[in-house]
Amino acid sequence: MSRSPLRRTWGLAGPGLGLAIASVGLLPAATANAQSSPAKAPAGDALFISPFGEPFRSATGLADWFAGADADRDGTLTRKEFAADGLRFHARLDADRDGRVDGFENNAYENEVAPEILPQSAAFRSDQGEPGAPAPRSRGLDGASSFGLLDEPQPVRGADRNYDGKITAEEQSQAAGRRFALLDEAASGGLTLPVLQARLEARQAPASGFGRLFRRRPD
Numbered sequence: 001m002s003r004s005p006l007r008r009t010w011g012l013a014g015p016g017l018g019l020a021i022a023s024v025g026l027l028p029a030a031t032a033n034a035q036s037s038p039a040k041a042p043a044g045d046a047l048f049i050s051p052f053g054e055p056f057r058s059a060t061g062l063a064d065w066f067a068g069a070d071a072d073r074d075g076t077l078t079r080k081e082f083a084a085d086g087l088r089f090h091a092r093l094d095a096d097r098d099g100r101v102d103g104f105e106n107n108a109y110e111n112e113v114a115p116e117i118l119p120q121s122a123a124f125r126s127d128q129g130e131p132g133a134p135a136p137r138s139r140g141l142d143g144a145s146s147f148g149l150l151d152e153p154q155p156v157r158g159a160d161r162n163y164d165g166k167i168t169a170e171e172q173s174q175a176a177g178r179r180f181a182l183l184d185e186a187a188s189g190g191l192t193l194p195v196l197q198a199r200l201e202a203r204q205a206p207a208s209g210f211g212r213l214f215r216r217r218p219d
Helices: 005-036 061-069 079-093 103-113 143-147 169-183 193-204
Strands: 076-078 190-192
Touching: 061 079, 061 193, 076 079, 079 103, 079 169, 190 193
Parallel strands: none
Antiparallel strands: 076 190
């Protein structure tokens, strides 16, 4: 006895329908996985973040920043040159040119200019980076502190002295003065590349176990 057309149709559709149902069952899991994936930072072999929060994605990032800030090219970064570099980057972030970096502009900084400082960035994952290189958090550092000269996780927001959510040029200049004093440990009035390079290397040296909690590091 031959099968009815309805049974023949079901016989062909059955497996396909089963696959479709199974696929629907997988959709929520796939969506959840996509939503939970950490944000990936722009590709690059190395990253340096300046004392003002500007990213330099290069193995020579510190030297690149120093060369740009050293206006007279004499190999010494003065307090005036240092402050001028901070104001230059402040102006770059001030998209609406009102003289202040507000909350919207700060969010743009965190998500578009330097996403590596965010906790969900791939830069913080231990399975990222060059083989053998310690992940930032394994060094006991957070945010921009992981890639720079100072313990300041968010340098742009860190300049907001009165906590009103807006960083003025005056506040930026004041922050530059404080940061220069921290970097100029010898109180010589000038910063040199070799001294800053040694500081950066000391900060980024790997630590193991509880060592990262007690290791003395330049602040």
